[in-house]
Amino acid sequence: MKSPFVEIISDFFIKPETITKETNKPTYLSPWDYAMMSTNYIQKGLLYTLPKNQDDFNMTTYLDDLKHSLSTTLAHFHPLAARLATHKIESPPSFVVFINPENNPGARFIHGKVNLTTDDILAPNDVPLIVKSFFDHNNAISHDGHEMSLLSVQVTELVDGIFIGCSINHMVADGSSFWHFFNTWSEVFKSKRKNGKFSSFAPISRPPHIKRWVPPRSGPILSLPFTHEDEYIERPNPALLRERIFHLSSDSLSKLKSKVNLECNTTKISTLQSLFAVVWRCITRAWGFPADQKTCCRLPINNRGRLSPPLPQTYFGNSIQGLRYTTTAGELLDHNVGWAAKMLHEGVVNHGDKSIREFVNSWVKRPFVYKMNQLFDPRSIHIGSSPRFDMYGNEFGLGKGLAVLSGYANKFDGKVTLYEGRDGGGSMDLEVCLLPENMEAFESDQEFMSIVNGEIDI
Template identity: 30%
Template sequence: MPSSSPTLFSKCTIIPDQKSTIGNLKLSVSDLPMLSCHYIQKGCLFTKPSIPFHNLIPIIKTALSRTLSIFPPLAGRLTTDSDGYVYLTCNDAGVDFITAVATELYIHDLLSTTDVNDSFKEFFTFDRKVSYSGHYSPIMAVQVTELSDGIFIGCAVNHAVTDGTSFWNFFNTFAQLCRGANKCIRNSPSFRRDSVLISNAVLRLPEGGPVVTFNADAPIRERIFSFSRESIQKLKARANNRRWTENNNAVELMQKHMNDHYNNNNSNNQKENGKVAALIENWFKNNVNSKQQTVTVTETETVEISSFQSLCALLWRAVTRARKFHPSKTTTFRMAVNCRHRVKPELDSFYFGNAIQSVPTYASAGDVMSKDIRWCAEQLNKNVKAHDNVMCVMCS
């Protein structure tokens, strides 16, 4: 074991500071497939705080306990009834909380290389744990690791209980309470289980539960690819067949605010609209006398390809090129889409659980490599847009 490996300092169980009033939550058709997946691992790296590490831990523990009262399913356990239905029991059993020390590690050590540092795996509890084990293990574990010049807060959470949208809503709420927020917490989760995602079908599982279907011990090299904001904007401009200009920076930022479906429909976020209005006014004043910029758009352009779809198109082409496929070989690019606003009736924006589906896009290796990035991005964009309520129901 390398000397820089974190050393376990303490371990305890954190329970919600208020007793849960939520009953059993039936796993949806989006939750059930995740029982064979590993726990989600997400974390944040911070510079060294102004208060000592040993004084910081009680603050984090208290905030976590309060957050679990808002997200009681995370403190529960999975259960399977006699009919084979799997439920999430909100029984306040609690989550694991671990503190560790790795004072020989610096932030620079973690971020200066293009390869993922081996120590990252040790910043998370439940590494390689399969989500079905939530029947007898905590749904979530939080580990706080002290570095020489910073701290890392890592969360491992059962993927059959939550997707990325739900997780980051939890983590953002956790962060608010760590900062001492006492006002009404925004974006309260919805635990309703009356949508089309809830099915009477029973998932028949093998004795002892499902297992991962790939070799988790196979050697794999993990790399970090970084893209600057400017490079992403240029890539998006190429995908949308227009010229990139510096003024696009402000325009894109305003578009991200104005096109935020969730924030604009949330009464708690009305202040954000005021900020956007001020941003527009300030941008207009600063650019009204500037030299006019030319933006080239084709007559056939009818949709806006997002930054994410533009980047995905780049990855699709790069991976296809690296694999040196025969031109006739069919390639597949899968994107996970949020179904909360796609199903009818719509789910709450902050529905807690898995509400994602995989959308595949197929194309021959020859087409991916011979056509430009705009064509690849258009194929991805078209399939994502076509994934409506009917498709969500068909894939359920």
């Protein structure tokens, strides 16, 4: 009988291969970082097939290569090897939280093993619960980075495959920074396999920009004006959810975009905005709200290129903001999908330097930490991640991954996560988390399933 448990074989801490003057500087946090104090770690990873010829593959050697390449990568992404620290100020009462280079025990590296095949993971309609065991730091929130590693890698060995899962502290990185690190680690691993040796001083294609951005005249050191940590720390308490991944072809998404733009007599509404509108409508319908019930859609938006002057795309930290759209269930469902898509489009277009700075300056005047049990309310869908991130380019010597999967983190009834489609060409994978009774209604929704099945009428 197949074991449902992951057996931990080894557990190490990996330090940066080299220490520089930059490594020894504390990293102070931005308003966007502080706001993530009570969020879970970001947990994403890839499932791979083992080489068919097992004689050419040695797990011990492979793990050593992963560790060495991780050590080299950490020389560039050195905050991930440190820990958080808090300095308490007595008058006026406040807390300064920062990434402390003096506490640098390294990133955690775990090797686990489970008696399951890749088909056991991918064949069921729902993502199996065992996938959560492929990640470290389950249930942890970012504040726990004072004691826990800011990065933990877990390599889980399956019967015919390998899963490489990363958990990264959300005060230290957003989705763009998460995949920037993952992409660089894969790049360094590939370079090692080609050249036979690692070097921290070998150039990488996209060096991270480590210094955090704070608004003029407000820093560089920001603080939280509280008297006790309990005032800003809250742990999410999610219900037991069903999680399912839906595969959307590029052809189907192209038809959806055309349909939405025809309804709105425009060509400007994007594929993502069209998809978000459909998902918002269909989940709202699955919830069965009365017509006068308010419902929200929350979209994350990358601020890097929207500031003036813009931040580098390699900015390593949080630079995201949530856009919130509210209407009633009746309005959302009585209008066509183009009506909702146009609302989302206009909000994205109007989000620029002015609105970003207004948000940040407001935070500086009245700092806050997101309370997840309030942010993820039972009347909202929340979109996460992006299909624009390079996910399947991370091969680690095993070829193209079979699937991108996520862990426990930041999930609730109505959480939707977007992934790059394995088929490329604009295809996407959509991970939907709902209570069992709501998922049953959602996966039977004709409007949504017409996109999944490629049956959209224009």
